Amino acid sequence: MALIVQKFGGTSVADIDRIKNAAARVKREVDAGHRVAVVVSAMSGVTNQLVDYVTSINTLYDTREYDVVVSSGEQVTSGLLALALQALGVSARSWLSWQLPIHTSNAYGKARIEGIDTEEILNRLNGGEVAVVPGFQGVSGENRVTTLGRGGSDTSAVALAAALGAERCDIYTDVDGVYTTDPRIVAKARKLEKITYEEMLEMASVGAKVLQTRSVEVAMNHGVRLQVRSSFSDETGTLVVDEDEIVEQEMISGIAYSRDEAKITLMGVPDRPGIAAGIFGPLAEASINVDMIVQNVSADPDQRATDMTFTVTKPDLERAVATVEKMGDILNFRKLEFDKDVVKISVIGVGMRSHAGIAQRMFQALAEKGINIQVISTSEIKVSVLISEEYAELALRALHTAYGLDKE
Amino acid sequence: MALIVQKFGGTSVADIDRIKNAAARVKREVDAGHRVAVVVSAMSGVTNQLVDYVTSINTLYDTREYDVVVSSGEQVTSGLLALALQALGVSARSWLSWQLPIHTSNAYGKARIEGIDTEEILNRLNGGEVAVVPGFQGVSGENRVTTLGRGGSDTSAVALAAALGAERCDIYTDVDGVYTTDPRIVAKARKLEKITYEEMLEMASVGAKVLQTRSVEVAMNHGVRLQVRSSFSDETGTLVVDEDEIVEQEMISGIAYSRDEAKITLMGVPDRPGIAAGIFGPLAEASINVDMIVQNVSADPDQRATDMTFTVTKPDLERAVATVEKMGDILNFRKLEFDKDVVKISVIGVGMRSHAGIAQRMFQALAEKGINIQVISTSEIKVSVLISEEYAELALRALHTAYGLDKE
Numbered sequence: 031m032a033l034i035v036q037k038f039g040g041t042s043v044a045d046i047d048r049i050k051n052a053a054a055r056v057k058r059e060v061d062a063g064h065r066v067a068v069v070v071s072a073m074s075g076v077t078n079q080l081v082d083y084v085t086s087i088n089t090l091y092d093t094r095e096y097d098v099v100v101s102s103g104e105q106v107t108s109g110l111l112a113l114a115l116q117a118l119g120v121s122a123r124s125w126l127s128w129q130l131p132i133h134t135s136n137a138y139g140k141a142r143i144e145g146i147d148t149e150e151i152l153n154r155l156n157g158g159e160v161a162v163v164p165g166f167q168g169v170s171g172e173n174r175v176t177t178l179g180r181g182g183s184d185t186s187a188v189a190l191a192a193a194l195g196a197e198r199c200d201i202y203t204d205v206d207g208v209y210t211t212d213p214r215i216v217a218k219a220r221k222l223e224k225i226t227y228e229e230m231l232e233m234a235s236v237g238a239k240v241l242q243t244r245s246v247e248v249a250m251n252h253g254v255r256l257q258v259r260s261s262f263s264d265e266t267g268t269l270v271v272d273e274d275e276i277v278e279q280e281m282i283s284g285i286a287y288s289r290d291e292a293k294i295t296l297m298g299v300p301d302r303p304g305i306a307a308g309i310f311g312p313l314a315e316a317s318i319n320v321d322m323i324v325q326n327v328s329a330d331p332d333q334r335a336t337d338m339t340f341t342v343t344k345p346d347l348e349r350a351v352a353t354v355e356k357m358g359d360i361l362n363f364r365k366l367e368f369d370k371d372v373v374k375i376s377v378i379g380v381g382m383r384s385h386a387g388i389a390q391r392m393f394q395a396l397a398e399k400g401i402n403i404q405v406i407s408t409s410e411i412k413v414s415v416l417i418s419e420e421y422a423e424l425a426l427r428a429l430h431t432a433y434g435l436d437k438e
Numbered sequence: 439m440a441l442i443v444q445k446f447g448g449t450s451v452a453d454i455d456r457i458k459n460a461a462a463r464v465k466r467e468v469d470a471g472h473r474v475a476v477v478v479s480a481m482s483g484v485t486n487q488l489v490d491y492v493t494s495i496n497t498l499y500d501t502r503e504y505d506v507v508v509s510s511g512e513q514v515t516s517g518l519l520a521l522a523l524q525a526l527g528v529s530a531r532s533w534l535s536w537q538l539p540i541h542t543s544n545a546y547g548k549a550r551i552e553g554i555d556t557e558e559i560l561n562r563l564n565g566g567e568v569a570v571v572p573g574f575q576g577v578s579g580e581n582r583v584t585t586l587g588r589g590g591s592d593t594s595a596v597a598l599a600a601a602l603g604a605e606r607c608d609i610y611t612d613v614d615g616v617y618t619t620d621p622r623i624v625a626k627a628r629k630l631e632k633i634t635y636e637e638m639l640e641m642a643s644v645g646a647k648v649l650q651t652r653s654v655e656v657a658m659n660h661g662v663r664l665q666v667r668s669s670f671s672d673e674t675g676t677l678v679v680d681e682d683e684i685v686e687q688e689m690i691s692g693i694a695y696s697r698d699e700a701k702i703t704l705m706g707v708p709d710r711p712g713i714a715a716g717i718f719g720p721l722a723e724a725s726i727n728v729d730m731i732v733q734n735v736s737a738d739p740d741q742r743a744t745d746m747t748f749t750v751t752k753p754d755l756e757r758a759v760a761t762v763e764k765m766g767d768i769l770n771f772r773k774l775e776f777d778k779d780v781v782k783i784s785v786i787g788v789g790m791r792s793h794a795g796i797a798q799r800m801f802q803a804l805a806e807k808g809i810n811i812q813v814i815s816t817s818e819i820k821v822s823v824l825i826s827e828e829y830a831e832l833a834l835r836a837l838h839t840a841y842g843l844d845k846e
Contacts, residue, residue, distance in 0.1 A: 049495070080514065083454060083514070083518055084521060086454050087457070087458070087525055088521050088525040091521055092520070092521060095517040095518075095520045095531070095532055098513060098514075098516065098520075098532050099513075099514050099517035099518055102511075102513045102514050105507075106491070106507050109492075109503040110495060110503075113500060113507075114495050116499075116500055116503070117495055123503070124506050126583070128536055129582070
């Protein structure tokens with residue numbers, strides 16, 4: 031009698047028919063003899079509507095009240111799914127986050143789950159009752175409603191699975207798994223049978239929006255076996271698991287891209303100690319995340335100056351430029367340039383740890399297509415390059431072929 | 439520094455502009471130096487939508503899950519109104535019913551408020567912070583969400599006012615007060631400056647849907663001064679108060695009508711002891727409320743039979759007929775007839791206690807218009823008649839004039 035957590039995303043509970051469909055999927059696990067806890071998102075579109083209400087009252091809103099408003103969507107779905115289960119003859123009840131409770135930090139709007147009281151819910155699960163829990167929310171130490179940030183229902187599901195010691199956490203969504211790359215762009219993209227937590231983290235952080243990054247972190251830290259699968263088909267999805275579960279590790283598991291970055295270049299920055307801190311300190315203070323950073327030798331003939339290039343997210347670009355320009359007198363650079371028409375392409379795979387030449391193959395493939403690389407950054411299991419946005423699709427297809435990922 | 443409770447109904451918080459308008463009204467009381475607690479309904483239409491979701495999953499729904507779903511609308515409005523107040527520079531926070539808490543019975547879907555913990559909220563009110571509370575809901579002894587039945591936000595407001603010892607409870611709605619009768623039918627209807635609790639109760643129970651009946655009961659029991667007023671105008675509304683506050687009591691305060699009744703007549707019922715119990719016992723067991731009852735001498739020449747007429751609500755008619763017909767062998771009546779095309783007209787006024795001839799004036803006025811009275815029932819402060827529905831408007835206008843209620 032395994033214990034399974036099933037999570038249904040917004041498109042999987044978008045209307046009453048889909049809620050009934052989700053209930054049928056839960057019933058199937060119950061009929062197979064499993065104990066089941068379900069985590070639900072809001073019906074798709076609902077959270078956006080609620081956020082719109084809030085921002086149309088006040089763009090500088092109190093996040094505590096924001097959380098009261100936007101958390102209501104999942105509450106509705108949890109009651110409806112419990113009702114749909116009952117209609118199928120399955121014993122079920124909703125558990126709101128203050129009823130369990132799900133304890134979180136006081137960081138309203140982006141709270142972190144600190145603990146889940148599972149005693150009562152476990153008793154009920156053992157008695158054959160399905161628990162339906164609204165995702166995306168919890169209760170703060172001040173006994174107020176918190177939310178976990180957009181996509182937070184994934185994290186709710188994984189945290190609940192960890193707290194319950196669940197055998198598996200199935201994430202039902204509108205795609206049928208994790209692909210080697212975006213199948214809308216690369217027709218030959220393949221669905222992965224398995225992927226490691228580390229790779230999934232890198233995929234999520236560079237734009238493959240299948241799972242919220244935080245949820246993968248929690249799954250990795252607690253060893254929760256995740257399955258990403260479609261609520262509209264019966265195919266098995268992609269398992270996100272520990273590295274040692276994957277016997278035949280591919281060199282590269284996937285290729286991700288992010289159009290969310292913008293590039294800033296400071297030209298003619300004096301080449302002296304402390305200059306990097308002088309640039310990135312003020313950006314950090316302004317809560318602007320800097321991703322890739324490269325420092326080039328400058329074209330300056332007497333070598334006393336350098337060029338500094340870095341990337342920020344597009345929404346932060348304006349503030350980043352203003353922050354750096356304000357420091358102009360101190361930093362004393364010659365010129366600031368920025369470019370929004372860039373895309374970051376990343377090849378990801380734990381296999382690259384043990385294989386040489388992975389990065390070289392990437393540079394080669396891009397060069398063959400005449401694509402100029404603007405910035406390079408590498409991590410243990412990822413090589414990322416920044417290129418002009420117009421080459422995004424061409425680069426993805428070329429790399430997919432170069433690393434042997436195309437399906438037959 | 440008076441303490442005031444303001445309640446805003448669904449049309450008063452129907453969209454973001456109206457929520458801002460409601461916030462401005464709250465601010466006005468705050469600026470006048472008052473402490474203010476606010477109770478809000480769901481945005482108009484939202485609760486109906488949520489009820490539709492529930493019934494489209496299962497018409498025989500679990501009321502505990504129904505309550506989880508339909509209570510969410512007020513939660514949204516409470517957060518939004520708190521945000522709108524903050525945008526006006528007014529210190530405010532929402533208090534969900536489990537945060538106060540508002541204790542209710544376990545009668546899900548139609549729970550009764552049993553108590554409200556006000557210590558923390560009173561501290562905050564005394565500190566100048568406005569409290570915004572979602573109406574219509576509470577928490578059961580099982581720590582689950584309850585709702586109070588449709589229109590329950592009125593009751594939430596009155597109960598909160600009672601618990602806080604508020605000087606006044608203002609009910610903001612889309613009409614500007616209580617009228618002598620329905621102004622859509624009788625153009626000469628007048629807005630009442632004051633009305634007693636007892637009269638308001640009778641008005642509400644016979645179809646004047648300005649206030650939920652239960653809220654008036656609670657107000658009467660706790661001496662809460664109610665004001666019904668419009669959120670769209672600055673006119674004072676109608677005060678609902680104790681009888682001794684009304685110096686110049688009119689004989690009749692208002693004339694109400696209800697199209698919600700249906701009439702059942704059993705002809706040729708054996709005229710023997712216990713026959714009424716034999717009819718109304720089974721109806722009570724089926725939870726069917728019987729309103730008016732009359733027993734006539736039958737046309738039966740040897741006087742051993744009688745005719746029995748009674749009314750039930752229209753939605754209960756079918757079940758009532760089935761229940762009585764099932765008893766046919768025991769009751770042994772000759773024939774059952776029913777009629778849905780009836781309307782109940784009631785003249786209401788505490789003044790009738792000290793005035794003779796009130797009912798006679800009613801019968802006279804209806805007779806002059808050629809309107810046949812089918813059933814009569816009276817209480818201490820009310821005379822009701824059942825007439826054919828087609829005469830409803832004519833009867834209302836005739837009675838309004840006959841009792842001198844027409845405005846000049």
